[in-house]
Amino acid sequence: MDFINITLDNIEEEHLCCAISDKKHQQGVFDKKEWLIKRFQESHVFRKLNTKGKVFIEYAPLEKAWVPVIGDNYLYIYCLWVSGKFKGMGYGKALLEYSIADAKAQNKSGLCVITSKKKTPFLSDKRFLLKYGFKMVDSIDENYELLALSFDGSNPSFADKARKQTIESNNLTIYYGLQCPYIPNCIEEVKNYCRDNHITLDLVKIDTLEKAKNVPGVFNNWAVFYNRRFVTVHLLNEGYLKKMID
Template identity: 40%
Template sequence: MEFKRVTLDNLASEHICCALTDQKGESSVASKKAWLSQRLGEGLVFDKLDVRGKVFIEYIPAEKAWCPITADHYLFINCFWVSGQYKGQGYANLLLERCLADAKAKGKQGLVVLSAEKKMPFLSDPKYLKYKGFQIADQAPPYYELLYLPFSPQANVPQFKACVKSGRTDEEGWVVYYTNQCPHTDKYVPILVDHLKSKKLAIKAIKIETTEQAQKAPNPFTTYALFYNGQFITNEILTAKSFDKLLIKTNLYPPTVPPSPSEYPAPLQRG
């Protein structure tokens, strides 16, 4: 099988791997493609296996990353995903090798990626990355790790910006910060907002729409971050039912009789 690069010329017709599999087909990825169309002009690269599956790597010059970091002259990996039947066939290694070669050809100091202390939904797998030589450059509460792979001992060490070091926000009540980096947000953020309103719970949805806003965000994972009274709750993109399950788990359920947790499926997970 061959790899393919998504460009402005083929973006409209190309399957971008992370499409939602529902009755609406790929209509839910329109927001992601619109986001990609703007980022492609800023140096974003989207390489994928030429299949209708989740086998791809997406990266961008770190100066343009939608993540509050300082990592001059690095490439930032937005998303790196191999799932389903394509796992265990060496595709992750090949995609990473393509990214490494591109970074070196462009004279970069190395690669940098957002991960966590342990494997978390929607974040790159730290075990795999550390096996491939990535090191911890910085940390941010409650579990984020900024991993980097420098090309020389003299390379600058990337850092999180101060805005994510407290792990909190000044906003009161339920607040969700999100972007269109992932097609799931365009579908599930409105569902979450409507669900909370049906429970007479106030929620503010703050959409991050520019690189500058993303680099000043209160959470490293700008794709999706849910807070309650200033405290970070989760980076998992929640359905209505999985939100209710989270309320029970965290003892934040409103003063009503909560449903049985067995009624609820787990939050959305990557393949």
Template identity: 40%
Template sequence: MEEIIKLTAENIDTEHICCAIADQKCQGGYQAKKKWIKDQLTEGFTFKKLDVRGKVFIEYIPAENAWCPVDAPGYMLINCFWVSGQFKGKGYGKRLYEECLKDSDGKNGIIVVVSAKKQSFMSDKKFFIKQGFVVCDTAEPYFELLYKPLRDDAPLPKFKDCAKKAECDNKEGLTVYYTNGCPFTEYYVAGLETVAEQKGYKLKTVKIASKEQAQNHFVPVTNYSIFKDGSFVTQHILNETYFDKFIKN
């Protein structure tokens, strides 16, 4: 049985972090994500992966330290959870989730941000429902907060008010917010600037660089979010192919 590896300050430089392993154009973002993880380790951030050459991993962190606008004291927040391609359907996701469950012993429970219907770059709601999670809060336009209480007296988690309406401060043109929590964002945000200019759109880019910024973001997803004239459009990473699909005149 394949081993589950936990990233630490001692092994992160030599272990891969699953996403963008061989994507040369995203190597700058790959290294930025490694640094981002290093910075989060002291905050209780956990990254565990299957010892394979692929995307089979889970990230979680105490909700108080998560880069997510939630009010969930004493909860563990699943930040990213991915089992891809040939590794699906083999029980690896359940094994990784059980690692999170084990590490959440003594906490009020576990939370995860999903969408009402399947959305790209978001965890699959169906998996968590099977594990006993239920919806405890919602935010526009389709975000849901799932929770699994681990104590009878666990308080109900919720999204912060700032993330409920899916509206940002900049009401003119396009605004993209991103973090280094995803290794693909640096490359594709740079590319988006070129595409937006070609399409005749004014684009403002905002890099979320701190926990405090992220915890006061305008939508529950902070790794990457696009707004048009102040209204949220998508968390799907855009390139020239997807631009016209999501950004409509």
């Protein structure tokens, strides 16, 4: 299988898999590449199939991962995605096994990932991970779970602030980072919808590791709150937002 890792040497000419065909996401691709360039010095890994397709895994040392998860000596998986015609060909297995081998080579304590009891868009599939020995080690509410593959018996956990799942404001509030290239366009769609429908919108940009570790809810790169309560990690467009508000 022909996989490559995106590095400082090839990032300008390589595509980012999940946003390779839609022009409306080109700003997001630019922002994501700028974000990645800064993360590479922190041992961040973006590995993909060397073809024009959505087949990749992205992970980083948990201590440097922009998520409200804490633990020692773990790798955190942001995203594992195999899409469309590439499904069923063993690519997901190969990518996950690569990350596991990498963790062992670095003498890590294990790997972890945020997922959900019920399959949720923009989170990795729990059922697939369980096949490789991942186990639930923490949870928030009835749906969101932290899975870990531990090599030494230690386990990571959600940060205490993530368990709040509430904020002080009733306004539609979105915490967002630039780790996902879909986010800038989602922000524009949400802004337009809220302007046209007279909805007060608060945007909280997560632009430091410290902010990411202290988001008051589940967060992989996006978290939506409304009427003080956490609602979803689902990226919003106008259609999904209308349904949520209604």
